[in-house]
Amino acid sequence: MRYFITLLLSIVFTSSFLGQTSCPNPYDGNSDGAITINDLLDLLGLFGDTDTDSDGIWDSVDDCIDVSACNYDADPTEPCNFIDVLGICGGGCDGDSDGDGVCDDVDTCVGDLDECGICNGPGPTNVIIESITILYDSVFLPLDAEWFVYPVSADTVITYVCDPVFAACGDLVTHAGYDYITVQIGDQCWFSENCRYLPVVSPSSEGNTTDPYYYVYGYEGTDVITAQAQANYSTYGVLYNWPAVMEPGICPSGWHIPTDLEWQTMEIALGMSASEASSTGWRGSPVGDYMKSTTGWNNGGNGSNSSGFTGLPGGYRYSGGFYDIGNFGDWWSASGSGSNSWERALNYYDGSVYRDDVNRYYGFSARCVRD
Numbered sequence: 034m035r036y037f038i039t040l041l042l043s044i045v046f047t048s049s050f051l052g053q054t055s056c057p058n059p060y061d062g063n064s065d066g067a068i069t070i071n072d073l074l075d076l077l078g079l080f081g082d083t084d085t086d087s088d089g090i091w092d093s094v095d096d097c098i099d100v101s102a103c104n105y106d107a108d109p110t111e112p113c114n115f116i117d118v119l120g121i122c123g124g125g126c127d128g129d130s131d132g133d134g135v136c137d138d139v140d141t142c143v144g145d146l147d148e149c150g151i152c153n154g155p156g157p158t159n160v161i162i163e164s165i166t167i168l169y170d171s172v173f174l175p176l177d178a179e180w181f182v183y184p185v186s187a188d189t190v191i192t193y194v195c196d197p198v199f200a201a202c203g204d205l206v207t208h209a210g211y212d213y214i215t216v217q218i219g220d221q222c223w224f225s226e227n228c229r230y231l232p233v234v235s236p237s238s239e240g241n242t243t244d245p246y247y248y249v250y251g252y253e254g255t256d257v258i259t260a261q262a263q264a265n266y267s268t269y270g271v272l273y274n275w276p277a278v279m280e281p282g283i284c285p286s287g288w289h290i291p292t293d294l295e296w297q298t299m300e301i302a303l304g305m306s307a308s309e310a311s312s313t314g315w316r317g318s319p320v321g322d323y324m325k326s327t328t329g330w331n332n333g334g335n336g337s338n339s340s341g342f343t344g345l346p347g348g349y350r351y352s353g354g355f356y357d358i359g360n361f362g363d364w365w366s367a368s369g370s371g372s373n374s375w376e377r378a379l380n381y382y383d384g385s386v387y388r389d390d391v392n393r394y395y396g397f398s399a400r401c402v403r404d
Contacts, residue, residue, distance in 0.1 A: 149195035154286040158210070159194035166190075199287065202403070208285035213401075216341035219302025221295065222403035225343045227270030227364075230283045234260040238353045242372070242393040245277035248350045250358055265358070268329075269347035272355075275374045275393035278365045284401035291402040293368035293375040293388075300386060303340055312388070319384035331359040334381030344379045350396025363387075363397040 082091045085098040088106035092098050095109040102113035103122035114123030119134060126136035130143050137143050142152035149157055166188040171180045196207035202222035205212040214225040236253040240246040250265040250272060260266060277283070278290050291299075297310040303324070305317035324344045325336025331346070338344075348358030359381070366375040370390035376397055378387035 148193045151195075151198075151286050155282075157193035157195050161192040161194065163190040163192055196285075199285075206285055206288070208288075209282075213285075214343075215403075216343075218299050218340055218342065221299055221302070223291075223299070223342065224288075224400045224402070225341055227345065227347060228273075228278075228283055228399040228401060229266070229270045231257055231261060231266075231271050232282065233257060237350050237355050237396075240274055240350070240394055240396070242274070243276060245280050246274045246396065247277055248272040248355070248396045250348050250350070250355045265347075269345055269358070270398060272347070272350045272396035273365065273399050274350075274396055275365055278397075278399045279367065283399060287404050288401040289404060290365065290367040290399060293366040295402055296366055296375070296377055296388070299342075305386070310388075314389065315380075315383075315385040315387050317386045321379050321386045322384035324386065325362075325379050325384075329359065330381045332381055334360075336379075336384070345398075346379070346381060347398045351394065355396075363395070365397045365399050 082093050084090060084095075085092050086095070086100045086105045088095065088109075090109045096111060097105050097107075097109070097113035099105055099113045101115070103116050104111055104114045116122055117124035117126040117136075118129050119126045119136065124136075126138075128137040129135065129140075130137055131140070131145070133140065144153040146152055147154035147156045167184050168186045168188075169182050170185045171182045173179075174181050197205070199206045199215075202215050202217040204215060206215055206224075207213075209230060211229055216223055216225040231247055231249070233247055234249060234252065234255055234257050235246050236255065237248060238253075248271065249260040249263050250269060252260045252263050252265070254260065273283070284290060297307075300310045300317055300320055301307055303320045305320045309317045321344075322336040323338070323340040324342040325334070325338060326343045326345050327335050327338050329335070329345055334346075336344070344362050344364075346357075346359045346362045348356055348361060349363045350356075361378055361380055363376055363378040366377070368375045372393070373390035374393050375388065375390050376395075380387070
C-alpha cells in the first residue's frame with residue numbers, strides 16, 4: 034500500500050513538472066494541456082476501476098453513470114433519474130396529453146371542461162342571456178358646447194342550461210333531449226334501451242359501407258321530424274349502418290359504443306363461458322333469455338330480462354328493405370374485423386346470442402356503455 038501511494042504521488046508531482054514543458058505529456062489523458070483529477074482517475078482506471086460519467090466517483094460505488102440522467106453527478110447512492118414530460122427530474126410522468134401541466138394518470142380531465150363542468154362534454158343545451166349592463170362615460174366638447182356620451186364596457190350575465198349530471202348507474206342519463214334508462218350488468222353500466230340519435234334519416238334503398246346512414250324501421254322518407262313521430266322510432270330507436278355508430282354524438286359524453294370485447298364481458302357476467310363468448314354463431318343459451326325484453330317478441334319468444342338489458346326485436350335494414358321486426362334484434366359493436374364489423378343478435382325462438390362479423394352495410398340498433 035505504501036508503495037502504491039508513493040507511486041501515485043510520484044505520478045502527480047512528475048506530471049505537474051512535466052506539465053510546464055512543451056513536450057507531449059503521457060499523463061494528460063484528455064489532452065487539455067493540464068494534469069487534473071480526471072487525468073489521475075483515468076490513469077487509476079488501469080488498476081481496475083473507471084469513472085464513466087467523469088463525476089469524480091468510481092463506477093464501482095456510483096449508482097448512476099448515465100450522463101443522460103438528470104442526476105448523474107449528484108448523490109452517488111441514488112439510481113439514475115430522467116427528466117419527465119413535465120420537465121421534472123425523476124418525476125415519472127409519461128404523458129400530459131392536454132398540456133395542462135398535470136400528468137395524465139392523475140389528471141381528472143384529460144382534455145377540456147365544458148361550460149357545464151363536464152370533461153370533453155358537449156356543452157350546454159341552451160344559453161340564456163339574463164341581462165346586459167353597459168357602462169358609459171362622457172366628455173365635454175367645448176367647441177360644440179355639449180357632452181359626448183360613449184360606452185366603455187359591457188357586462189353580460191349568462192345562464193347555461195345543462196343536462197343533469199349522471200351520478201350512478203341506474204340513474205337516467207340525458208342526451209340530445211332524451212332521458213335514457215341505464216342498468217348495471219356485472220362491472221359495466223349499459224343503456225337499457227336503444228339509441229335514438231337521428232341527425233338525418235334515409236330510406237332503406239340508400240346506403241353503403243363507408244358513409245353514415247340512419248334509418249327508422251318502416252319509414253322510407255327523409256324528414257327527421259316525421260321519422261321521429263313514427264311508433265317504431267319511439268319503441269325501437271334508430272337503425273344505423275356501422276359508419277353511423279362510429280360518428281361522434283350517438284352516445285353522451287362519458288359513454289361509447291361497446292367493443293366486441295365489452296360485449297363478451299357482459300355475456301360472461303350473465304353466465305356465458307369465456308370459450309362460448311369468444312366463439313361465433315348462436316351460442317351461450319340461456320343468456321339470450323336474460324337479455325330479451327319480457328314483451329314484444331313473436332311466437333312466445335319473450336325473455337325474462339333478468340339482466341335489465343331489455344333487448345327488443347327491432348329488426349334490421351339490409352339491401353333496400355327492413356326485415357324481421359318482432360323476430361330479431363341486432364346491435365353493433367365498435368370493433369372491426371377486416372372490412373366487416375362484429376355484432377350481436379337475439380332471436381324469438383331460443384335463448385342463444387349471435388356473434389359474427391358482418392357487412393357494415395346492415396342497419397342495426399345500437400347501445401352505449403359507460404367509459
